[in-house]
Amino acid sequence: MDSTQFNTKEVKTSMKTRANVRKMTVTAMLSAVAFVLMFLDTVVPFMPNFIKLDLSELPALIASFALGPVWGVIVCLIKNLLHLTMTQTGGVGELSNFILGASFVLPAGLIYHHKKSKKTAIIGAFVGAVVMGIVSFPSNLFIVYPAYYMIMPKEVIIGAYQALIRFATIDSIEQCLLFFNVPFTILKGLLSAIVTIVIYQPLRPLLKGNE
Numbered sequence: 001m002d003s004t005q006f007n008t009k010e011v012k013t014s015m016k017t018r019a020n021v022r023k024m025t026v027t028a029m030l031s032a033v034a035f036v037l038m039f040l041d042t043v044v045p046f047m048p049n050f051i052k053l054d055l056s057e058l059p060a061l062i063a064s065f066a067l068g069p070v071w072g073v074i075v076c077l078i079k080n081l082l083h084l085t086m087t088q089t090g091g092v093g094e095l096s097n098f099i100l101g102a103s104f105v106l107p108a109g110l111i112y113h114h115k116k117s118k119k120t121a122i123i124g125a126f127v128g129a130v131v132m133g134i135v136s137f138p139s140n141l142f143i144v145y146p147a148y149y150m151i152m153p154k155e156v157i158i159g160a161y162q163a164l165i166r167f168a169t170i171d172s173i174e175q176c177l178l179f180f181n182v183p184f185t186i187l188k189g190l191l192s193a194i195v196t197i198v199i200y201q202p203l204r205p206l207l208k209g210n211e
Contacts, residue, residue, distance in 0.1 A: 023067050030059035031078035038083055038097075047184055048160035050148075056097075058192040060105045061128070065121060065200055069109025076101035092147040096139050104132035104189050121197055129189025136185040140177050 034056045041052035056079060064072025080094040080101075087094055108128030112121050148157060154173060161176040170176060 023071060026067060027063055027071050027074055027078070030063045031075045031082070034059040034075055034079035035082045038079060044184075046164060047180060048157070048164070050152075050160070051181070051184070053184075053188060053191075055188075055192050055195065057101050057104055057132075057189065058195055060101055061108060061125065061192055061196045062200060062203065064105040064109030065112050065196065066204060068113060069106045072105035072109050073102045076105065089144075089147055092143055096144045099139050099143075100132050100136055100185065103135040104128040104192075107131050108193075118197070121200070122193075125193030125196065126190070129186050129193055132189045133182045133186035137177050137182055140181055141173065145173055145177075 037056040037058065038054055041054035043049050044051075044053050047053075057076070060072045060075040060079070062072075063075045076098050080098045083097075084091055084094050105128060108121075108124035111124030111127060114120065145154075145157070158171065158173065158176060161180055162170050164180070170179065
């Protein structure tokens with residue numbers, strides 16, 4: 001190997017190292033933003049008051065588009081590990097939040113990186129939101145709500161949903177999740193997607209650097 005080949009290899013290694021450092025730095029920053037957004041939640045009038053809306057998946061979706069789907073999942077993981085230090089659900093809420101967040105940003109990022117364009121970003125975000133909504137059904141049914149039952153009887157939870165709707169009979173947790181939580185989760189994903197698509201292009205140079 002001559003000196004030219006050695007120098008070329010050294011330059012490539014150096015560039016790869018800088019790129020990885022940038023990705024880790026951006027991931028840490030976006031994870032911090034996501035962690036803060038978890039506290040900026042709000043009650044919505046068409047859901048029981050123990051369910052709140054936040055946009056903490058937004059930074060993870062940005063990471064998935066800018067850096068790759070795996071980095072988006074990492075942001076979901078880090079924000080929930082941070083939130084675990086002050087959990088009120090024994091980690092159940094954080095586990096569910098991670099599962100839903102990952103199910104959102106992973107397919108969105110995979111679709112976008114298959115062929116990068118605004119169109120695929122929109123398609124990916126929409127597909128991710130729908131996937132997250134579908135996954136929310138078993139996640140809530142088998143993980144979150146069994147934890148709720150320890151502090152709030154199932155009948156009380158169903159009653160909170162029944163108070164929101166008068167023209168139909170809802171008498172099971174499965175119906176509550178299907179008619180309320182699944183559409184709400186899809187809407188939550190779509191809101192994050194809309195904001196991401198609006199702000200991503202202006203942020204892209206800062207996130208990706210000279211890549």
